[in-house]
Amino acid sequence: MADLSGKVALVTGAGSGIGFDLAAELARQGARVVLGDVAGAERAAARIGAEAALGVQMDVTDAGQVAAAVEAARSRFGGLDIVVNNAGLFTNITRASFADLPLDEWERVFAVNVTGVLHIVRAAWPLLKRSGAGRVINITSATVFSAPPMMLHYVATKGALTAMTRSMAREMGADGITVNAVAPGYTLSEGVLARSAGAEDPQQERARNARAIKRDQVPGDLTGAVAFLAGDAAGFITGQTLVVDGGAVMH
Template identity: 40%
Template sequence: MNYDCQVNFYCKRQALHRATRDISRAIASHAGVIERALLRRKISSSPMKTLFYRSHFHRRQFRWRPSRITTHLHHASAKNDPSVIFVDSFVDRWYRSPKARTGREAMSVEGKVVIVTGAARGIGQEYVRALAAAGARPVAADVSDCSETIDLAKSAGGKALGVKCDVADASSTDAMVAAALKAFGRVDALINNAALYGGLRGGRFETITEADWDAAMTINVKGIWNCCKSAVPALRAAGGGSIINIASLAATFGTPFVLHYTTSKAAVIGMTRGLARELGRDNIRVNAVAPSAVITEGTREFFANKLDKALDVVKSGQAIQRNLQPSDLSGTILWLVADTSAFVTGQTISVDGGTVMN
């Protein structure tokens, strides 16, 4: 099937369905670009514009019923809708472009709205910076002030929205998602990074206080549950998306003397797998990333005067003999946010220099 400037409505039905399916995906993935272009052309209301909104927010219904796309295109063409010319030209350019031919377009996160919790510092801050630099629209959420993170996003050539959020409070996570929807109109991905780490005290399991145990479970486990409950309706409305839960080497390796932290991160992996099976039908993929000890403020606080020795021990168990920097995680995060990972779900990806090999 030739994806040229005009859709051939007289082609075989099966080929037409394949064509309209691909066109609907192209339109849906670039709905914001097309909408802005239509507004510039002062096309305020048309069957095609209705199609953009519906295909963007309800992609599932078009994926399995491409005849609806055909009907909208046919009616719009019959009425000489000026937006058809623009859209046909857009689809033609998209399919002829090197990005479409090589698949690089699917790797892009440009325009995606991504909520990042625990974004005031550390790896969360790095995720926001990397996403902004790649053209995404990150929402930096934290119980602490995110102004430094917002400045980093600007210096990287992008922009970010800062939101105050306590992940242990469901009303706060609801407000976080509402702020993202108000600012950008949709949510495409959620990165559950907020965790209690630097403030924890290590030691033998019988010396861990009940208060410390409960605090770790409240932030590290319940916090993710709250964020997912708040964000999933928005992800469903967008036609699907990606949830990325930050786990830890502590869970995949079984780190001793921090049993509250190790257990909480193991729970994150279990939650990831269960959610992946629940949300797959909604085209929402759920994965976990398990880094080793990253050189951040939290790691320095946790190990305190034992930092150098602890980092040497971690490094000695790795195939790649250096300690993990926040930027080492960016590539994995961007890939999981992008559509390139559209068929990956329920997985725990270790970014640990080859400590745990499955």
């Protein structure tokens, strides 16, 4: 157990999917949590409970809305210690060869998966500095290592976020802030299940077969890694990427 009592966390994209499970786990470990999402944030926070959770409707591509979510953490819970950058476009992206990917789709995925994180860390930095033990956890992807075809825009954004994790770790270390990445494998999140609409996506079987541990990955497989990186025990770990995928890729 990572004791997160007294800590305040902001989890983006927490209205559903992996983000909700991460927010619920941080709350279970004692943190008070702001759940930010373009949709369903208030409903998701209500599932955790009003004492420990606040839902804020926000789009990570909008710097003003991001600043308002960070301010909500301060005014409701008194500060901010942990940021989990989970919001990302994955389940609804266009799958196509790099040769055919529409440029506006490329830019849309970068706006959320990369620039959105920049907005969040810029807005959160003053409060993370004040915390004295700030934590930034970026949800990247094992695709950075496995390099699947037909999703160059997505893999490129997660590669950029991996590089940002390292550079931000160097810049923020002087303030006692750690910055790490958790890289999930193919995970049966709400979005993934909705896209496959009951039938098994061929990617699911490929993912299972590629793993050392041959089973499907679920959001609950990621919660322990994120809670650990958020806690005091991980205070001397920074700039790292922890792949959580049942041992498909190893680095």
